[in-house]
Amino acid sequence: MIDEKYYWTPGNELTLDNYLQKRRPSIVTKDDTEWIYIGKPSSEDSGGETKVDAIAKAICLGKVVVDKLTVRVKAIESDSNIPRNAKNGKRSKKSMRDELGNDAAKELQKIVMTTGYTEGKLMLFVPPEQVDAVWTQIGRSVAHGPLHEAGVTNAKVSPTRTDSPSSKHLFCIYIDNAYDTGLIRKVATVLLKDHGLDPTGAKSNLYNHLGIDSSHPSQLRPTTFRLDEALKAQYDPKVEKERNKTAATAAATDGQSIKPGANSAKRQHSNATDKKPVAKRPKTAATMYKEGDMFAGSDDEEK
Known part of the structure; x- marks a missing residue:
């Protein structure tokens, strides 16, 4: 039950x-509450009997899939005829x-889409020394900022x-459909570009109800999408590497001196006066976050 x-x-x-x-994560403890929330009530809390029935059905069907997977994975692990490599x-x-995990994940996705229990979230972890500032950023963004949009x-x-005050804080950013790659990409891009935050991936709420995490005996991957999968179209590492290589080549070419000749001094003077300065590409929010300067230039910077 959520404490209002x-x-x-x-x-x-x-x-x-x-x-x-008043509700800063640094001063609120797990003895006070399990979570601190912001935004409109989720459909799980306000969806009525129809939503409750959909969730119950999804959990029931999902449990069959996960239990079956767990049995088969344990059989593989105990079979001495199957090599490790x-x-x-x-x-x-x-x-x-x-292979079994991929098949099970597809079955769970089908259950989610069939029952209509599609809700999920993007997750990220933040160290204690940054949690209040990040929560303020996220809260304002969810209420009336880019995450809301x-x-x-x-x-x-x-x-x-209280038993481990140095542990990182988990943030869950909720969306209506954990399998909508376009929506995941849009929200992840806002987190990266507008807030300098790097989500670990997206996860269906059904996975939580089924107890699926990194230590689950089924060994099912606990996320429905990793960040690189969701952003592949926009942030393909190969494309980014090639773009940086091209930019470096262009910068090196711009910096080459003119070979000596009859009019070299004149041409060098002309280039020096006519050449426009090359604008440096601004740091991304993700880079600023990694450098510990995530709020640089932000109007919402904490004083």
């Missing part, structure tokens, strides 16, 4: 900034597990763990 004290919506008695100040024409244990419904952050 830690859930801000537009009708809250506190203003957004007052809420963000592929050899003599035999497939490896990992290859067989991956990108289709984010709400967000939550984990409070401080």
Whole structure:
């Protein structure tokens, strides 16, 4: 059950900034609440009986898929005839597990789309020394900023763990469809460009209900999309590498001196006066974040 004290919506008695100040993740602990929320109530909380039935059906069907996968994965692990590494024409244990996992993931996606329980989130982890500033950025963005415009419904952050205060804080940025690659790409791009935040991937809410994480015995991958998969069309590493190579070549060419000749001094003087300075490409928000300067130039910078 969600404690309304830690859930801000537009009708809250506190203003957004007052809420963000009073409910800072650095001072709220897990003894107080499991999560701190912001945004409109999720469809799970406000969808009525129809939504509850859809969720229950999805969980029931999904459990069958995951239980079946778990049994088969355990059988592979215990079968001494299946090698750890592929050899003599035999497939490896990992290859067989991956194939089963991919098939199970497709079945879970089909269940999600059939039942209509499509909700999910993008996730990211933030160290304690940055969590309050990041939560303020995310909160404002979800309420009336670029994340809101990108289709984010709400967000939550984990409070401080009293047993491990140095642990990173988990942020969940909620979207209506965890399998909509266009929506995931749009939200991930906002997180990267506008906020300098690097999400680890997207995950269906059904996975949470089924207890799927990195330590689950089914060994099913815990995310429906990794960041590189969601952004592949825009941020293909090969394309980025080639673009940087081209830019470096152009910069080197611009910096070459003119060979000596009868009119070399005159031509060099002409080039020096006519040549326009090459504008440096500004740092991306992601770069500033990695350098610890994520709010450089931001109007919302914390004082």
